Amino acid sequence: NAGVTQTPKFQVLKTGQSMTLQCAQDMNHNSMYWYRQDPGMGLRLIYYSASEGTTDKGEVPNGYNVSRLNKREFSLRLESAAPSQTSVYFCASSSNLRLAGGLYEQYFGPGTRLTVT
Amino acid sequence: GQQVMQIPQYQHVQEGEDFTTYCNSSTTLSNIQWYKQRPGGHPVFLIQLVKSGEVKKQKRLTFQFGEAKKNSSLHITATQTTDVGTYFCAGDNDMRFGAGTRLTVKP
Numbered sequence: 001n002a003g004v005t006q007t008p009k010f011q012v013l014k015t016g017q018s019m020t021l022q023c024a025q026d027m028n029h030n031s032m033y034w035y036r037q038d039p040g041m042g043l044r045l046i047y048y049s050a051s052e053g054t055t056d057k058g059e060v061p062n063g064y065n066v067s068r069l070n071k072r073e074f075s076l077r078l079e080s081a082a083p084s085q086t087s088v089y090f091c092a093s094s095s096n097l098r099l100a101g102g103l104y105e106q107y108f109g110p111g112t113r114l115t116v117t
Numbered sequence: 118g119q120q121v122m123q124i125p126q127y128q129h130v131q132e133g134e135d136f137t138t139y140c141n142s143s144t145t146l147s148n149i150q151w152y153k154q155r156p157g158g159h160p161v162f163l164i165q166l167v168k169s170g171e172v173k174k175q176k177r178l179t180f181q182f183g184e185a186k187k188n189s190s191l192h193i194t195a196t197q198t199t200d201v202g203t204y205f206c207a208g209d210n211d212m213r214f215g216a217g218t219r220l221t222v223k224p
Contacts, residue, residue, distance in 0.1 A: 033212075035214075040126070040216060041216055042123075042205060042214040042215055042216040042217050043160065043205065043207075043214040044214070045212045045213075048212070058212065059212075059213070090159060090160070092160075105150065105162040105165065106150075106160075106162065107162070108159040108160045108161070109159060110158075110159055111159055
């Protein structure tokens with residue numbers, strides 16, 4: 001099993017460009033998440049999907065959109081990239097949603113390092 | 118919203134010394150999780166604490182959950198170079214991670 005995979009690993013964008021970050025998991029998990037990680041700020045939740053067909057905003061959703069394409073895949077789209085979106089993006093999955101008080105550990109992908117110039 | 122504060126931000130130790138990181142929440146947590154992230158890597162789940170006053174051990178790592186379920190700690194006994202990385206706590210209520218404690222170990 002590959003676990004959680006993310007593409008691309010690295011990306012450089014110019015301000016105003018758009019792109020989609022891809023994430024897939026092969027663990028048959030219901031819930032998936034997108035985080036960004038900035039130095040000194042830990043992980044911040046952008047969006048999450050409790051189950052196929054549902055998505056919800058996290059702590060920092062502005063400037064992003066997501067699509068839960070099917071149970072395996074959860075993509076993150078930047079419509080008009082800004083330098084403030086320079087960060088490392090992590091996708092994660094868990095067997096079920098944690099926000100409802102569930103006790104499920106998250107499995108993280110390797111991350112995408114995005115630079116916006 | 119819930120705030121999860123983690124201290125210290127950085128800790129540098131000599132190999133063999135002990136290390137402790139603390140996680141404090143402004144609200145009562147239903148549970149708390151701990152993750153480790155090696156330099157250049159991704160977070161990896163270590164453990165979850167659920168019960169008030171709970172203590173769990175994993176080899177040299179000891180995890181505690183406070184009686185009021187508002188704080189937690191991770192203690193490493195006799196650090197090794199393999200312990201290098203950033204340790205994060207995460208409160209379950211709204212998925213807020215602490216900023217992490219970055220541990221470096223001098224051989």
